[in-house]
Amino acid sequence: SSRFELLDISWFTACMEAGRPVDSELKYRLMDAFEVMAENYEFKENEIFCLEFLRAASVLKFLPFPVTKMKDIQGLPCMGDRVRDIIEEIIEEGESSRAKEVLNDERYQSFKQFTSVFGVGVKTSEKWYRMGLRTLEEVKADNTLKLSKMQKAGFLYYEDLVSCVSKAEADAVSLIVKNTVCRFLPDALVTITGGFRRGKEIGHDIDFLITNPGPREDDELLHKVVDLWKKQGLLLYCDMIESTFVKEQLPSRKVDAMDNFQKCFAILKLYQPRVDNSSYNMSKKFHTEVKDWKAIRVDLVITPFEQYAYALLGWTGSRQFGRDLRRYANHERKMILDNHALYDRRKCQQPGIRFRNRKGCWLLLYQTLVPLAGV
Ligand code: ATP
Numbered sequence: 524s525s526r527f528e529l530l531d532i533s534w535f536t537a538c539m540e541a542g543r544p545v546d547s548e549l550k551y552r553l554m555d556a557f558e559v560m561a562e563n564y565e566f567k568e569n570e571i572f573c574l575e576f577l578r579a580a581s582v583l584k585f586l587p588f589p590v591t592k593m594k595d596i597q598g599l600p601c602m603g604d605r606v607r608d609i610i611e612e613i614i615e616e617g618e619s620s621r622a623k624e625v626l627n628d629e630r631y632q633s634f635k636q637f638t639s640v641f642g643v644g645v646k647t648s649e650k651w652y653r654m655g656l657r658t659l660e661e662v663k664a665d666n667t668l669k670l671s672k673m674q675k676a677g678f679l680y681y682e683d684l685v686s687c688v689s690k691a692e693a694d695a696v697s698l699i700v701k702n703t704v705c706r707f708l709p710d711a712l713v714t715i716t717g718g719f720r721r722g723k724e725i726g727h728d729i730d731f732l733i734t735n736p737g738p739r740e741d742d743e744l745l746h747k748v749v750d751l752w753k754k755q756g757l758l759l760y761c762d763m764i765e766s767t768f769v770k771e772q773l774p775s776r777k778v779d780a781m782d783n784f785q786k787c788f789a790i791l792k793l794y795q796p797r798v799d800n801s802s803y804n805m806s807k808k809f810h811t812e813v814k815d816w817k818a819i820r821v822d823l824v825i826t827p828f829e830q831y832a833y834a835l836l837g838w839t840g841s842r843q844f845g846r847d848l849r850r851y852a853n854h855e856r857k858m859i860l861d862n863h864a865l866y867d868r869r870k871c872q873q874p875g876i877r878f879r880n881r882k883g884c885w886l887l888l889y890q891t892l893v894p895l896a897g898v
């Protein structure tokens with residue numbers, strides 16, 4: 524039917540035009556199953572199968588009509604056999620035996636626990652699992668493990684960091700970030716990005732993009748900001764990544780490219796008004812301390828003004844939207860999009876230079892790409 528033809532041309536454009544997605548309970552059940560499958564493949568470092576399920580979940584999420592039978596997904600993109608099998612089973616049985624199997628799988632459960640710690644990824648989880656460790660309690664009890672500075676902070680503030688960040692907390696942190704940045708650069712633009720910019724009510728961290736309109740740049744700004752927080756006793760953890768961007772840099776064609784901006788992955792102490800009066804009074808009585816703050820994960824990224832628009836697009840996410848946008852730019856528009864710029868491959872002044880890489884594959888090196896005017 525015509526609605527599928529529309530989706531075939533460019534499904535995400537169709538979804539945007541269709542406005543709000545139509546919700547149905549079955550759709551959520553499908554999306555949940557896909558997310559479990561994707562996560563399990565991520566833990567197995569099978570990127571292809573992982574992305575397959577993430578894409579399928581995205582397609583369903585913004586589908587402008589409900590799914591109740593197999594015919595509803597006919598002609599939709601990203602519905603491979605593995606995905607269809609699960610849809611069929613959920614439509615018929617109400618649940619997916621494959622997803623259930625994963626949820627009950629010991630390895631999946633351990634990896635899920637391990638990766639919930641800040642600083643612990645699939646590689647570390649794999650190592651711990653191979654050592655016979657299965658739960659976070661067992662990891663904590665093992666004195667032979669060498670934890671990184673990041674993982675130590677992850678365990679230290681675990682309870683705070685797994686409890687999600689609320690919109691109110693994001694607004695409170697936003698004020699702190701803006702005030703601190705503007706002390707050093709009064710004209711700086713500080714914008715919340717990530718999930719909160721997409722309108723989400725909760726998040727796992729708060730992302731900020733900082734830029735200074737005009738020619739003035741301050742390479743020291745992030746350092747000044749975290750130094751002040753350190754002095755104020757607000758900085759619980761900080762991992763500063765220096766900029767690695769060079770002017771003649773080729774745009775990245777990777778679908779999951781990290782960018783080259785100077786950034787800081789931090790944990791901030793957010794003081795909170797006391798809500799639990801009873802424990803406060805108890806603590807006064809027994810002279811014990813009540814924790815009146817929460818540890819919050821904050822990402823700060825600083826960009827030159829000309830690259831701000833691209834950085835804003837990339838850091839707003841979602842990750843899947845970014846991947847699809849870059850794929851769309853590349854395949855449908857013959858352009859290359861990354862967090863620094865948008866390049867038009869057809870506007871190359873010289874044809875790209877062909878050369879063989881070490882594995883003997885032909886590569887095209889676009890030497891003279893012209894970035895489109897900054898937005
Ligand atoms: P959550 O609520 O879980 O934080 P989120 O969408 O904000 O959801 P983040 O992991 O904070 O997720 O990432 C926000 C966006 O920034 C994503 O689109 C992601 O692709 C991008 N991003 C995250 N880390 C980097 C990085 N190191 N380099 C470039 N882009 C990144």
Ligand code: MN
Nearest residue numbers: 717718728730
């Ligand atoms: Mn985020």
Ligand code: MN
Nearest residue numbers: 717728730822
């Ligand atoms: Mn983040």
